[in-house]
């Protein structure tokens with residue numbers, strides 16, 4: 190096959206000449222192609238069949254043990270000026286980046302097939318959608334892209350019509366961590382990724398395109414590319430609100446996006462639009478609208494069970510690819526927190542031995558098409574997206590951050606987003622459980638200087654008077670014994686109910702220096718097993734702790750130097766002063 194788009198054909202020819210594959214395959218996105226690739230990977234051992242009676246259409250991929258998470262320390266944003274990448278990114282001059290990557294790619298596809306994957310991020314006929322082409326030598330990448338994006342013929346047609354596309358070049362190389370880099374060239378709308386076959390490192394439509402490159406485009410064009418789930422909440426009266434929530438990696442987006450209401454909240458319905466990424470645009474009326482660029486999920490497996498996330502649990506019983514889970518004696522997939530069955534082989538294919546650590550890798554994942562999800566919203570394909578009532582930031586914090594609070598206005602909300610902190614998780618290579626600032630859950634994904642990104646967020650009130658309200662949540666407060674104070678999962682709907690009732694000016698709240706919090710009685714706690722003391726603790730703002738927090742926020746913001754928007758400094762000052770006043774009053 191060839192493409193009638195000269196720029197695309199020329200790039201494919203040039204990459205093939207440079208990487209020397211055995212053959213070039215243009216992906217059509219057909220079912221037959223998917224099946225053929227699965228058969229090919231079964232034959233080469235890249236995939237293993239799982240128990241087809243209990244899990245029809247399910248397969249297991251075990252990664253190289255050195256290649257099981259995103260690698261932030263090897264991920265670069267190569268903008269022309271270092272300051273444009275900002276302190277939040279690793280940077281290299283574009284020429285040096287290309288030179289280094291081109292040397293790695295030279296002849297790297299010898300003996301391999303080069304796949305050309307045209308894909309469309311977002312509904313195929315939406316003006317908000319953007320296309321890309323990923324060239325890869327990994328059939329595992331192709332099948333994952335098939336499940337997670339609108340990939341193939343239709344995307345190619347749109348690319349040929351529009352003439353523009355993001356260029357993503359990927360090779361698994363030798364899977365050598367010493368020869369592994371993920372580089373972004375935002376000005377050129379291009380990505381080069383070498384040496385990893387894992388998730389966000391290799392499925393270039395996801396974090397590389399839909400966040401790092403798209404955030405850069407969004408800034409130029411007046412929209413936002415965010416690490417947010419999108420969910421529709423229908424109350425018993427049939428009113429639907431859509432909210433978009435930014436939580437860091439492995440902090441609960443997939444779970445919230447397909448939440449099942451608790452029994453004590455009859456009549457509520459939840460619709461999933463997206464579980465990881467949202468593209469947000471203002472429409473002509475000034476309403477913020479969201480589309481999910483993806484059409485499938487690459488979700489965290491451990492912790493998924495009938496109680497925590499029944500939708501996901503059911504969704505992954507058929508037509509799913511598992512990466513780095515354990516298996517039972519009868520070859521069913523198994524993971525920590527599954528609650529049924531027990532592991533026979535671990536994620537490295539060894540006989541399970543607790544001495545070797547968890548049976549499933551803590552960052553083991555499932556890949557499924559969104560159509561597997563029983564509560565997938567029809568509106569996920571709507572070209573105009575859905576109107577957003579509330580934006581919710583969140584993090585994983587044992588302490589400090591209360592269960593929920595509301596920003597006083599948009600700019601205060603931007604400060605709340607910018608100062609969000611969270612404990613690190615297994616989604617990235619590095620220490621787990623270390624609190625770090627993860628502004629808007631975008632620390633690993635913003636393709637330009639955070640100072641400019643906050644300025645961009647702060648520009649929205651000039652463009653619209655109908656912006657959503659902004660909130661912050663924390664499902665992860667712990668007591669001294671390390672137990673979660675809040676039951677989480679389905680019960681989180683109680684907090685979302687308060688949030689949407691605040692949007693409708695129906696729910697009560699009281700003002701604190703950090704924002705509006707519900708009184709205990711403002712939350713729906715019907716049939717909730719929680720003591721008044723615990724609820725009180727979840728809804729308390731500890732003035733001393735928050736003074737220290739605001740000081741630490743100031744230091745963090747100051748690290749962005751002259752480029753930091755003055756408005757954020759001012760917002761920080763207002764809260765710090767209010768906390769000081771409160772302390773003075775108390776003493």
Ligand code: GTP
Pocket residue numbers: 436437438439440441442443444445464465487488489490491492493497616664665673676677678681
């Ligand atoms: P990425 O795909 O990495 O962006 O992660 P995510 O934000 O989609 O996280 P996900 O929903 O997969 O949850 C990650 C882990 O957090 C899983 O092990 C969940 O079981 C756990 N989790 C999710 N929601 C809650 C909650 O409300 N409370 C508690 N305690 N744990 C939760």
Ligand code: SPV
Pocket residue numbers: 258259387388389390395396437438439465487616617
């Ligand atoms: C994340 O780490 O936020 C993920 C998984 O959603 S990955 O695709 O690897 O980025």
Ligand code: MN
Pocket residue numbers: 416437438439465
């Ligand atoms: Mn994510």
